[in-house]
Amino acid sequence: MGDHRDQLPADVHPVIRVLPMPHDTNAAGDIFGGWLMSQVDIAGSIVALRRAGGRVVTVAVNEFVFIKPIYVGDLVSLYAEIVKIGTTSIQIEVTAFAERGRHDGASERVAQAKLTYVAIDQDRKPRSVNKPTT
Numbered sequence: 001m002g003d004h005r006d007q008l009p010a011d012v013h014p015v016i017r018v019l020p021m022p023h024d025t026n027a028a029g030d031i032f033g034g035w036l037m038s039q040v041d042i043a044g045s046i047v048a049l050r051r052a053g054g055r056v057v058t059v060a061v062n063e064f065v066f067i068k069p070i071y072v073g074d075l076v077s078l079y080a081e082i083v084k085i086g087t088t089s090i091q092i093e094v095t096a097f098a099e100r101g102r103h104d105g106a107s108e109r110v111a112q113a114k115l116t117y118v119a120i121d122q123d124r125k126p127r128s129v130n131k132p133t134t
C-alpha cells in the first residue's frame with residue numbers, strides 16, 4: 001500500500017469508510033486536516049488493537065502526508081496495515097482515498113501516514129503485543 005496509486009485496493013477491505021460533513025470543513029471550505037488525522041488515528045488503532053489483543057494508545061505519528069484535498073461529498077476510505085511489530089509497539093501504515101462525489105469507484109489517494117501504537121495493561125503500562133490483556 002506504500003506506492004503512489006490512486007485506485008482503491010481491489011483485494012483488501014477498508015477499515016473505515018466515512019462521509020465528511022459540512023461541519024468538518026476549514027475556513028476555506030475544504031475538509032479540515034485535523035478531521036482526517038482523527039479518522040487515520042481511528043483506522044490505525046483498530047488494526048493495532050486487534051493485533052495486540054487489547055487496549056492500545058497512540059504514542060507517535062511518525063509520518064503524515066496530505067497529498068490532495070478532501071471535499072464535502074467525497075467518500076473517504078481508509079486502509080491500514082501493520083508495517084512493524086516491536087516488543088510493546090505496533091507501527092501501522094494508513095492510506096486514505098477519496099471518491100469524488102460520483103461514488104463509482106474512481107478515487108484519488110489523499111493521505112498517507114505511519115503511526116505507532118503501544119499496547120497497555122490495566123495500569124496503563126506497556127505490555128507485550130504478543131500477550132492478550134489479562
Ligand SMILES: CC(C)(COP(=O)(O)OP(=O)(O)OC[C@H]1O[C@@H](n2cnc3c(N)ncnc32)[C@H](O)[C@@H]1OP(=O)(O)O)[C@@H](O)C(=O)NCCC(=O)NCCS
Nearest residue numbers: 057058059060085086087088089090116118120124125126
Ligand atoms: C505510550 C506510553 C504508555 C509509553 O510509555 P513509556 O514508558 O514511554 O514506554 P517505553 O519507553 O517502554 O516505550 C514503549 C514502546 O513505545 C515505543 N515508543 C516510545 N516512544 C516512541 C516514539 N516517539 N516513536 C515511536 N515509538 C515510540 C518504544 O520504542 C517502545 O516500543 P517497543 O516496546 O516495541 O520496543 C506512554 O508514553 C503514554 O501513556 N503516552 C500517552 C499515550 C496517549 O495518551 N495517547 C493518545 C494521545 S491523544
